[in-house]
Amino acid sequence: DAGVTQSPTHLIKTRGQHVTLRCSPISGHKSVSWYQQVLGQGPQFIFQYYEKEERGRGNFPDRFSARQFPNYSSELNVNALLLGDSALYLCASSRQGAGGYTFGSGTRLTVV
């Protein structure tokens, strides 16, 4: 059974650009959560989606948005990229969004 897959694995963008990160959950998992981990710090919660609806949102600006598709995969979008957005972006899935999380390996975004 495939784990949580994220794409791309690495990405370099220029300030002001837009980026889309993708996450495919484990089969049968209906909840996807997104986290940002800046180098040297713990992960910060960005969003949680369950059954295609937003269930939780962390303290991130409106430049960050996400959505979940009917097949439960998810996209994280970041507009007007800043240098400070450079981080590892992690996705986790669970069956019902209440524990039992499996994390993907992340997308490392570098903004130059």
Place this chain on the structure above:
Amino acid sequence: KNEVEQSPQNLTAQEGEFITINCSYSVGISALHWLQQHPGGGIVSLFMLSSGKKKHGRLIATINIQEKHSSLHITASHPRDSAVYICAVETGGNQFYFGTGTSLTVIP
């Protein structure tokens, strides 16, 4: 003040030693998670706790809801246990707060 505090930040141990990592939190939680992150970023979920104690192999996690404190213990530590261990809490409002992690190095 961070909602989740971990200690120590860094820990070096000799192979075979018993290791304890502590986590304190200041918010009401529905669950607490212990995560393991290896170099390169991949995160593995070790435990989810809402009360009591859980054991998996050489790993033991405990939580005291009244004291808002959790501990992760590793018995008979091994170099392959070297990783960053992260404590995360989940609130009833579907918010997550993460500790900054404990970097563990186990020396052969």
